[in-house]
Amino acid sequence: MSALYIDADACPVKAEAEKVATRHRIKMFVVSNGGLRPSQNPLVETVIVPDGPDVADMWIADRCGPGDVVVTGDIPLAAKCVEAGAQVLKHNGEALSAANIGNVLATRDLMTDLRAADPFRQGGGKGFTKADRSRFLDALERSLRAAKSKI
Structure with missing residues (x-):
């Protein structure tokens, strides 16, 4: 049976x-470490993990x-899930796979190093748009269809 895993902390x-x-x-x-209102949907299970670094990530990866299908913005978690054979989507619908996860991890590490080298560097990522939401819905639909065909 296929399942959909949501890394729920800060998931739009x-x-x-x-x-x-x-x-x-x-x-x-x-999956989160708390603060979410559980869904009444019988197909949705809210999993509250203990506080701690990467506890929710480990629950999903295991x-x-x-x-x-896994939905996450956490690149190291995405890499573990890709390695486990799951399909992975970012919140904006971008698919992460064995073909691109290495480059995405390298870019993440480079940006972390750049931010550490310049503590005055301002700015964050771009905002989440309606187009991102639409791309996500389309990508999730395709991913779930593909996942069902693998069962």
Whole structure:
């Protein structure tokens, strides 16, 4: 059985993911260390993990595999999930796979080093747009269809 795993801390597309998972009748795990209102949807399980660095990430990485879809913005978690055989999507719909995860990890590490070297560097990422949300919905739909075909 395939499942959808949501790395829920700071995830802007939980509601959208729930709608798509429900349409496909796929179990969805919303994983965080608290602060979320549980869904009443019987297909959605809210998983509250203990506080601690990367505890939610480890919970997801330990359970996902081929036929599953993981939604996360955490690149190291994405790499573990790709390695486990899961399909991985960022919140903006960008697919992370064995073909691109190495470059994405390297870019993340480079940006971390640049920020550390310049403590006055301002700015963050760009804002989350309606176009990002639309791309995510389309990508999730395609990923869940592909995951179902692997079962």
